[in-house]
Amino acid sequence: MKAIFKREVKSYFTGMIGYVVIAAIFAFISLYYTANNLVYASPDFATALYSTSLVMLFVLPALSMRSFADERRNKTDQLLLTSPVGIPSIVLGKYFAQLAVFAVPVAAACVMPLILSLFGSVSFLSCYAALFGYFLVGAACIAIGTCISALTENQIISYLATFGALLVCYMINSIQTLFTSGNTMAFIVFCVILAVAAVLVGLLCKNVTAGSAVFCVGAVVLVLLFKLRPAWLLTAFNQGLDALALFDPFIEFVSGMFTLSGVIYYLSVIALFLFLTGQALERRRWN
Incomplete structure (x- = not known):
């Protein structure tokens, strides 16, 4: 060393x-x-x-x-x-x-x-x-x-x-305000974060298919949770954002x-x- x-x-x-x-x-x-x-x-x-x-x-x-x-x-x-x-x-x-x-x-x-x-x-x-x-x-x-x-x-x-x-870490408080407002921009931010996660998976696996699969599965889960359990989704994610601050x-x-x-x-x-x-x-x- x-x-x-x-x-x-x-x-x-x-x-x-x-x-x-x-x-x-x-x-x-x-x-x-x-x-x-x-x-x-x-x-x-x-x-x-x-x-x-x-x-x-x-x-x-x-x-x-x-x-x-x-x-x-x-x-x-x-x-x-x-x-x-x-x-x-x-x-x-x-x-x-x-x-x-x-x-x-x-x-x-x-x-x-x-x-x-x-x-x-x-x-x-x-x-x-x-x-x-x-x-x-x-x-x-x-x-x-x-x-x-x-x-x-x-x-x-x-x-x-x-x-x-x-x-993102620097602006995390602004992102939290966006999520707690409950407007449609919150869903867009979710999609952006999901896309970044898919890119990282693709880089790690060196496989575009793996990254695309993560994005597609994540998008389906995200839409279902956002429609069926929006309060739970926003609360859970805000707790996650606290850790990213x-x-x-x-x-x-x-x-x-x-x-x-x-x-x-x-x-x-x-x-x-x-x-x-x-x-x-x-x-x-x-x-």
Whole structure:
């Protein structure tokens, strides 16, 4: 794992991706920090961090898109999978390398609350709790992107799929409002989610028929449930959407409510998607 970690970190800084990701994240944090905290003399550093959470949707997919997709495109994944290194070590080595790059601007941002303290009273507990939450949500986004990267050999597809997944997680509250309204748009959103699921099944199975079968069967079940048990369907799906609200626990960190449940949620998301990444690699090893 150590060798893979070193190789991946070096590759990020051999090219431009590592520098661009670090510069983009730190630039936006600095921009909102200057506007919210320095110009208006506000001690609330957490607000500046929350304002930059949208940037993750655009920047972090660029960090994770090449992790496994680039290996498959260059046909070096076979060498990696046949090496004496285990699948967990491969996944963790690549994942920790991405975390190391993301940790650079987060570590640099740790200086900002100290600068604020020179001008007045600052709650360091609130500031650094928000920074910790910011790092956790970024780590979860990277884990999702790593999993998607393991499913394709095209970096552009990996980027767009990761961006789409994170965008859905970011807008989950708006989607929930759409579902609870009970209008016809709710059914359209169900169909879109079903179509995405069918595409993922098709990619995993490398079979268009399998993806089409999932969509057709799912569409029939969806129509029946929507007509016969609409209340049950909407309630059950809203509970599922709560689990997909990736950025909601971060709001608690920003609000000064450091909760253990939020930490456990992000660690669970990271563990789940790294496990799925390992399963995708294990399947490719034997096929």
